[in-house]
Amino acid sequence: MKLSEIVEKIGLEALGAWEDGDIPGVYVSDMASDIITGAPPGCLLLTLQTHKNLIAAANVVDAGMVVFAHGRAPAADVLELAQRVHIPLFRTPDDTWTCAGRLYELGMR
């Protein structure tokens, strides 16, 4: 599914610049250590974690986008780091469970 389609259908708020692209699947995790061992390339990473190490992990596994649940937003230095490595960041007011359910209903796996 296209990133732009997900943004529109889920109602995500962009936290910086982004470009459209294919998002093949979803990975849900709040732990950087888990992300580097399990998140597939290009995935939508759904998380509560806003620490800088989330970006370090998302970048090394080539995450396609990061969505912060529960309306969370990272600090300015985290946003800057994500922009530097071209990882688009978004947030949703939904909790993780609700957002994951909506993504599932869209056909994302």
Add this chain to the structure above:
Amino acid sequence: MTGEPAFMAVSPPGGDACEHHWSMTDVRGGFLVVEGCYHCGARSSFFSTEPVPPRDEYREGEHVWEYLSGEQAVSFGLRCDLCGATPDLSAMTALEMSLCEDPDCEVGRLAARLDGQASVYVALCGDSTHESGHCVSDEGVAALEAYFNQGRRPGRRRIVVVPCRLRNHADWCPGVVISDAGLIDL
């Protein structure tokens, strides 16, 4: 890109016959324990699988090690799906996304040469002083780099992995260690 990092030229384990395809193996959860010597400022780190990370203060040669931090982390190995090669990653305690821009540091100079076309990650060993002469092996560094690049989407920044012995100094070569720092803020 203006030149390949030295560690990309290292022959993969198992020789050149195999075009390796790496998978992660031996994934273990635990803690990345960092200790500091308050006499000389050296840093030491190790991976602990104990339920509670050890916080002992102890003397070792000229160093007196004091607990600095213990963050949840993961350790892993790599194995080639094709030939079964297992590069030596035994010395690696963590992986760090480098933010170094110091022209006096080899890691910072490498990042400048790559000019935004790749992200530099530092494979950290346990001994910041490298007094022992050991660091993460060249074959391990090459395999890590290949592993993190093999599935990347076309057009995305590549990952370049270097051993921590290239750093000018552990405290002056900034980066973001991949560990579970920040979990208590959730």
